[in-house]
Amino acid sequence: MDIILVPGFWLDASSWSEVTPALVAAGHRVHPLTLPGLEAVDAPRAGIGLRDHIDTVVAKVDAIDGPVVLVGHSGGGAVIHGVVDARPDRVARAVYVDSGPLGEGAAINDSLPVEGDDVPLPPWDDFEEADLIDLDDGLRAMFRARAVPEPRLVTSDQQHLHDERRYDVPATVIACEFPSAVLAEWIEAGHPYVAELARIREVEYVDLPTGHWPQFTRPAELGAALLAAVDRRPR
Structure with missing residues (x-):
């Protein structure tokens, strides 16, 4: 399977480096991405918005023959959902990491x-x-040393969606900061934070208790969780 890995804010493709070995060893093809404006601290970021990040991932999907699994961490979850909306027939599963x-x-x-x-x-x-x-402290120092400013418009642009077939694409939520039981409570209560998630027809939840950056704090466990999600077949 081709697995496209989309990092969250302030991170580039290298942020997945400790997560991917398990996927590669299992025979999958991994495609960690660096999104526009995140190439370097001094890269130009003016005018780069959420749609530019979505379109970059869509172009990667279009360049691959066959289905893909999308993995998005943090703000990357919004990006991959925009890709699911744009290419619902090409995505086998969307995995949302925290x-x-x-x-x-x-x-x-x-x-x-x-x-x-x-x-x-x-x-x-x-x-x-x-x-x-x-x-x-060591991980914080490493993260800050490698962090790249996020393009301003990516953080504030509104998401625009067009194809309700996105709700037919199976999803996995790897819950770190908030356990899956809390997400279930929010869905039951109709919390707006999970309104879009509640509309997806097939969602599995995997608890990986740690902070917001499991690719740094629990990379082996995150790799195993991703491998299990990729191998999962839709019900």
């Missing part, structure tokens, strides 16, 4: 501090304690 599908008209996170065209990685004190579980 993330979920972003619905029509919503933005990923328009409250992050902006510096011109950039949204730099904020100070650790700006994050919730649950975000930072298992992210020790």
Whole structure:
């Protein structure tokens, strides 16, 4: 299977490097992506928006023969959901790593501090304690050293969706910061945060208790969870 890995904010393709060995060893073809504006700290980011990131992944899907599995971490979950909407007949499964599908008209996170065209990685004190579980001082230093500012428009652009066949694409949610039981409670209560997720017809939940960056804090376990999701057949 061809597996396209979409990183979350401030990260490039290399952020998946400790996760992919299990997938490669199992015979899968992995395609970790660096999205526009994330190539380097000094890369131009003016005018790069959410649709540019979605279109980059769509182009990768179109360049591959056969079905693909999409994996999106954090803000990458919004990106892969836009791709599912654009190519619902090409996606075998969408895997949301501590993330979920972003619905029509919503933005990923328009409250992050902006510096011109950039949204730099904020100070650790700006994050919730649950975000930072298992992210020790060494991992924090590594993350900050490799972090690239996110294009401002990617964080604030509204999601626009067009094809309700996206709800037929099976999904896996790898729940880290919030356990799956909490997500189930939110769905039952009609919480807007999970409104789009609630409309997907087949969703499996996998609990991987850690903070918001399991590719750094529990990479082997995340690799195993992704392998299981990729091998899962739709009901």
